[in-house]
Amino acid sequence: MSLTRAERTIVVSMWSKISTQADVIGTETLERLFSCYPQAKTYFPHFDLHSGSAQLRAHGSKVVAAVGDAVKSIDNVASALSKLSELHAYVLRVDPVNFKFLSHCLLVTLASHFPADFTADAHAAWDKFLSLVSGVLTEKYR
Amino acid sequence: MVHFTAEEKAAITGLWGKVNVEEAGGEALGRLLVVYPWTQRFFDSFGNLSSASAIMGNPKVKAHGKKVLTSFGEAIKNLDNLKGAFAKLSELHCDKLHVDPENFRLLGNVIVIILATHFGREFTPDMQAAWQKLTNAVANALAHKYH
Numbered sequence: 542m543s544l545t546r547a548e549r550t551i552v553v554s555m556w557s558k559i560s561t562q563a564d565v566i567g568t569e570t571l572e573r574l575f576s577c578y579p580q581a582k583t584y585f586p587h588f589d590l591h592s593g594s595a596q597l598r599a600h601g602s603k604v605v606a607a608v609g610d611a612v613k614s615i616d617n618v619a620s621a622l623s624k625l626s627e628l629h630a631y632v633l634r635v636d637p638v639n640f641k642f643l644s645h646c647l648l649v650t651l652a653s654h655f656p657a658d659f660t661a662d663a664h665a666a667w668d669k670f671l672s673l674v675s676g677v678l679t680e681k682y683r
Numbered sequence: 684m685v686h687f688t689a690e691e692k693a694a695i696t697g698l699w700g701k702v703n704v705e706e707a708g709g710e711a712l713g714r715l716l717v718v719y720p721w722t723q724r725f726f727d728s729f730g731n732l733s734s735a736s737a738i739m740g741n742p743k744v745k746a747h748g749k750k751v752l753t754s755f756g757e758a759i760k761n762l763d764n765l766k767g768a769f770a771k772l773s774e775l776h777c778d779k780l781h782v783d784p785e786n787f788r789l790l791g792n793v794i795v796i797i798l799a800t801h802f803g804r805e806f807t808p809d810m811q812a813a814w815q816k817l818t819n820a821v822a823n824a825l826a827h828k829y830h
Contacts (some may be wrong), residue, residue: 577808649806649811665735
């Protein structure tokens with residue numbers, strides 16, 4: 542699975558808007574993840590996950606920054622996320638199902654903040670892009 | 684059996700009252716077919732599904748979307764007995780329509796995303812959680828009679 546040129550254009554152009562609110566988007570995505578899929582909290586026993594927590598904000602920023610790295614290297618996501626891929630495979634070992642949950646929550650956050658931009662085409666492009674990112678992050682699992 | 688708290692019921696029914704079911708239904712089914720093109724396999728008779736704009740403007744997609752979301756609305760009136768409410772529809776989807784229940788989950792998530800585009804900031808994480816619980820429960824109820 543790879544993105545068409547049209548899909549890449551959509552993702553890259555929406556990113557320029559998203560990046561101005563990156564931290565808010567990242568934090569909200571995680572809040573949605575932990576509210577809707579509480580089992581995801583099992584990977585963060587060492588975190589204060591309450592709304593407004595500094596750790597939540599810091600981690601949300603990290604996650605969105607990584608998505609941004611993938612966007613900036615949209616022609617070679619595997620290379621851009623190679624270290625993160627190894628981290629998830631050998632250290633974090635987050636079950637792959639959780640990438641679907643996180644991706645969905647990011648889509649909901651984008652839809653909520655940018656309703657006019659989040660057309661059916663944009664929804665499709667982003668869903669596919671996040672699916673690709675998730676694939677890269679789990680490709681070294683076994 | 685799924686149990687919805689008073690807060691969850693309020694979140695669900697409160698938001699539902701503001702939804703234009705005809706419009707949202709068409710949008711939901713349309714987006715399902717655009718974002719997950721393999722779901723088009725059930726709709727060979729619907730005519731032009733060749734692009735996102737063709738799909739979103741297709742009158743058969745809109746009509747069927749309205750039907751589907753209206754049925755979803757019935758779920759909201761029967762939160763305490765979803766399996767009972769959807770028993771017949773479950774049999775239909777298995778025996779006559781041959782729809783993989785995974786499609787119910789995909790549609791449920793598309794509905795959640797549409798609610799997010801319509802309600803923006805009002806669609807908080809807690810709101811989303813109540814709605815994910817509902818769409819999950821409806822998907823399970825529709826799959827319950829499969830054999």
